Amino acid sequence: MLAFLLHAGASSKLPQGKAMEADEKTGHNPAIFFDILGTYMVVYRQRFANMMNNSVIMQSLLIWTTSLLMGGYSAVISLALSCLTVILMWTCSLTFSALVAFVLPFASSTPVPFVSSPWLVVGLFAAPALLGALAGQHLGYLILKTYLSKVISERMVNLSPVTQANLAKLDAERWLYKAGLVQWLILLMIGNYFKIGSSYLALVWLVSPAFSYGLLEATLSPARIPKPLKTLTLLVGLSVPFLISAGIFIQLAGTIIGIAVRFDRNPGSTPEWLGNVILAMYIAVIICLTLVYLLSYVHISGAKLPIILATCTMFGLSLIAVLSGIVPPFTEDTSRAVNVVHVVNTTKYGTNLEPDSYISLFSTTPGKLTKEAEQIGEGFVCGREKILDFVTFSVQYGCWSHQDAGSGWSESDIPTLHVDSDIKGYDRITQVSIDTKVSTRWSLKINTKEIMDFNIKDNSEELVPLGDKNSIKGWHIIQFSGGKKSPTRFNLTLLWAKNSAKLTHMKDPHLLLKLRTDVDRLTPKTETVLRKLPSWCSLFGKSTSPMTLAFLTSLPVNF
Structure with missing residues (x-):
């Protein structure tokens, strides 16, 4: 890859003069594009978008003023x-949906019961969000209607109280519709100010309903008599926005569901409800954005009770389907990602203690593994008592079994970290030899709170030179993956920090180096566990995940 990049860089022709200026101008004038139903593509530049957005904003502000x-x-x-x-x-919709998302992991066997059946999110999250949006808007509608009733009673004293109350309802309905215009106008102003490419959504959701209202409903007479909003106004105003944005909103919901399944980089490190809350909040936001015009028709149409009954029924049926197991959270086609690793932890091997050998079962999908462990058997115990550091990530929650885990590996496979020399003085330098034995894929973590700089060499060349080292939470991580003829012996030179003597008294971290070596080998115990793995589980390994056999070793600061 490096040879290819060097060749491509040497042979490429960089733009110069006017060509470079044109590229710079294009960079400040990026393209905005979107499709309609996956068939038609609309493309225009940011400069045109600015002109169009500014024009709509100025006209809207002028009309409102x-x-x-x-x-x-x-x-x-x-x-x-x-x-x-x-x-x-917004407040009630977000609250209702977030509350369901927070409670769902405690009631269901898994925090993400909708993975294999994404349509469940309609009943689990969209129904409470719609119910909350209707409840919140109805509360505001009652306050608005009370004020308008007072105003109309003062202006139209010759009308009967019943007529005045009806007019207040009709006027409140119109103001609720116009409040939706204000909502999208504010979003368009924010998007235009920050030059957000997706601001075209706010533009469409503002212009089309505003044009429909102005064409079919609006009047400039301050003494007008309120009339019911026409259904045609809603149909004309929302047809184009829904046509353009519905596919995007649905696809993004599917993307969030996919992210929720792979949410944990460090299994067990995040709350189980977090992925659900993110998805529920997104659905509530979409409902508040898109149904703000539709809900304005509901309050005086007599449709409130049917909507409430329908949403409650939908939520109840979805919850029953989840709790009863009628709709399983995972299937053979949409399976739960798990890792089964035979771990040989040799951290304490230097003190003449036997290596800790066990089978580790963990998953990046949120939720406990008790059901999987029960079906597998083999003496698995699940919990958070055994935090496992795999160098590139850590397992905060998982299952482990020491039963029959002593075979399938030998002491000759155990990697070593040997201190060849340690020159102490004003500039302390330590030489460490690394032997990964049978492994050509390994990960090394170096304590940068103790080590200022380092380099790594194999027998023929320098792999990591001195200088320009970064760190994450006080550790620098190196990953190495080679072929069959890859070297397995390396020389590591460590340059200690000036204040390292003070840091050695810290309780955490107390290790200088952490090494994980991976071996693509199935031990008898691992093979048994994989054979008994439930049908709704499948192995999933990232580039940072260990293979089926992993050796862990470390070097303490006070070696």
Whole structure:
């Protein structure tokens, strides 16, 4: 790869003069593109998007200013109360969906019961989010209607109380619709200011409903008599936005579900409810953004009760399907990713203690492994008592079994970290020889709180030179993967930090080096466990994951 990059870099022609200026201008004027139903592609530049967005924003602000000036003080209050309904809608929707997402891992056998059946998220998260949005907006609607009733009763004293109440309802309905326009206008202004490419969504969701309302509903007369919103206004206003954005929103939901399955880099390190909460919050946001216009029609249409019953029924059926196991969380086609590794931990081998040999079972998919361990048998114990550091990551929760784990490896396979020399003085330098034995794939972690710099050599060349070292949480990680003829002996030169004497008294970290060597070998115990692995599980290994046999060894700071 290095040879290819050097050749490509030497033979490439970099732009110069006007060509470079053109490239720079293009970089400041990137393309914005999106498709419609995967069939038509729309492409335009950021400069055109800025002009279009600015034009729509200025026209919207001008229309709103004129409308409020003509409507007077009551119009300003009505706008503020209608915006309050949007805030209450967001608050209740996010709260309802997040509450379900938080409780679900405690009620279900797995935190992500919707993996094999993504449609479950409609009942589990979308239904509570819609119910919360309706509840929050209805609360704001009641406050807005109370204020409008007072205003109408003062202006139209010749009308009967029943007529005044009906007019207040109709006027509140219109203000709720217009509050949706304000919501998308604010989002368009934010997206345009930060030049966010996806601001075209806010533009479409603002322009189309605004055009529909202006064409079919709006009037500049401040003394107008409120009328019911036309269904045609909703259909005309929302057809184009839904056509453009529905596919994107659904695909992104599927992506979040996929991320939730591989959420833990360090298995067991994050709360089980976190992935659910992220997905639930996303669904609640989409509902609040897209249904803000539709919900404005609900409050005086008599549809509240059917919607409440439908959402509660959908949520109840989805919850029953999850709790009863009718819809399993994992299947053979959509399986749970697990790792089965025979671990030989030789960290204490230098003190004449036997290596700790056991089978480790862990998963990057959130949730416990008790069901899997029960089906496998073989003496597995699950919990957080045995934190396992695999150098490139750590297992905070997993299962392990020492039963019949002493065969399939020999002491000749155990890697070694041997201190060849340790020159102490003003500049302390330590030479360490590394022998990975049968392994040509290994990972090394170096304590950068103790070591200022280092280099690594094999028998023929320098693999890692001195200088430009970075670290993550006080450790520098090296990963090596070679072929069959790859070297297995390396020389590591460590240059200690000036204040290393103070750091050696720290309780954590107390190790100088951590080494993991991987061997692609099935021990008898590992083979047995893999044979008994449930059908809904499958092996999944990242580039940083260990192979089926891994040796762990380390070198303490006070060697």
